[in-house]
Amino acid sequence: MLPESLRFPPGGKPWLLYGLFGASLVLNLALAVKYSGGDEIAPEEPGQAESAPIVAPIGDETTISNPSVPANLVAPLPEPLGVARAAGTEVFTGVVTSSLSVTFQAATAANPAALTAVYARLFAWDVDLRRDLHKGDTVEVLYEQPDGAEPLVLAARLRSQPGTGTEKVFSAWRYQAPGDRFPSYWSDTGEEVPRRLIDGPLPDYEQITSLLKDRPTHEGMDFKTPIGTPIVAPRAGRVTRTNWNHAANGNCVEVQFSDGATAKFLHMNENGVKDGQTLSAGTEIGKTGNTGRSTGPHLHYQLERGGRVLDPTEYHGTLRRQLPPDAMPGFEQARKELAEQLDGRLASR
């Protein structure tokens, strides 16, 4: 018999059988979910219907820099799979049968679409989650599910092709680095899992929740961050307009950089600049907000040149931070505690 807490539905069939049955009926490739912290608009087309964001990888990423961990350093995946709960946290464990979203649906996390999205946000930097998932890959997440909000991931792991010669393990551990304003996610070796724009518009933010290529109707990047976070001009330039299409964009600023690219900053709380104002790189142009058509506090950052939308990750380039050596003992302790919950499936608590 399975422990009750590891079954789904409660008292019903073990998850795995149930999941396989569900997956055989559905081949849902959309990793779609609406979550807080994103806007759902095409800013220049106010008539356009809202569309759910699709969490997708950056197609041009070619470097796999979240290092693969030897299999013998990772605890074996226990049976049965499913959801285990304790003291406000839950552990989801699943095996990919078709798509990531089907994997989460099949195992019935309380909010599978949202859990799919927050999980995909972490590993989309390293893995093309539409093309490069394999049947038999495993997904594991330790998370909290606050009422009315998206799941908060504490730890996550993706094992690609486990048990084969080409197994790769990607891990993400939530940890607030010394001096950082927000926790982020770090690999086993202390490398930051989500990439950052080089000289982007926000020196501090919580998380990138939407990349340009996530969905065709969304023309920018979204940075989840509390209202009032300072926004800076990434390049020198001139303010070309403010607060156009206010119903959709909220308070907003457009800046033409001196290299000819145009940047739009939407859903701001306050604008700190005026039309025609000349800016040097790093000038604060306002604070982030949740104005206009926005589902949660965030900045929408959009780049164009000659009428064509640019991918901010290509325009700026990206980097990954590494925890400094003196932060590693603290990180290692935090990682160990999270790993005990993830690998022990909360059984020890």
Ligand SMILES: [Zn+2]
């Ligand atoms: Zn956006």
